[in-house]
Amino acid sequence: MILLSFLLLSAIFVSEACQVGFYGWRCDQECGFCGGDGACGKYTGYCSSDCLPKYWGLKCKKTCSPNCAGSGNCSRYTSFCDDGCKPGYRGFSCRGTCPRNCGGDGSCDITTTFCLHGCKPGYSGYNCSWKN
Structure with a gap:
């Protein structure tokens, strides 16, 4: 009987x-x-649904990289930036930097x-690391 009462009370508490x-458990988080x-x-x-923008x-509860381009949003499951990286940053989550001697806007693959x-000007090589 005590076990049955405990199970009934537990079911009521759990379903709330x-x-x-x-x-x-206490709805306090x-x-x-x-x-x-x-x-x-x-x-x-x-x-239950998607995250708010930039999370x-x-x-x-995790924020997208501040180096995400465009909307600044990223994938809920991977953190990959939706619109690529801002110039000068690289990686799927745009947390890495491009070589500092990249020309133009400084962007890289x-x-x-x-x-x-x-x-x-004055640099060459695969990732612009050679000084001419």
Whole structure:
């Protein structure tokens, strides 16, 4: 009988929903920057919909790189920048820098670091590292 009472009380407690924007056993933890209505899973804190702009992760608590170009948004699951990198930065999440002697706007290939607009005057080579 005691076990049955415990199970019934547990079922009532467990099924109780949290106020939107909160999660946890006591609904005392704040959801991340969840889009839509801001709801997240009661026990996991995982956002029910996409993240708000410039946030990523299952809980939408991580910020996209400040070096993301365009909208500055990134993929919720990978943190890869949606619109590529700002000039001078590389990598899928734009956290790496291009060689400092890249010409033009200083941009380079996100994976190879090859300077997209040649080298600054006085430099040459694959990644503009050779001084002429």
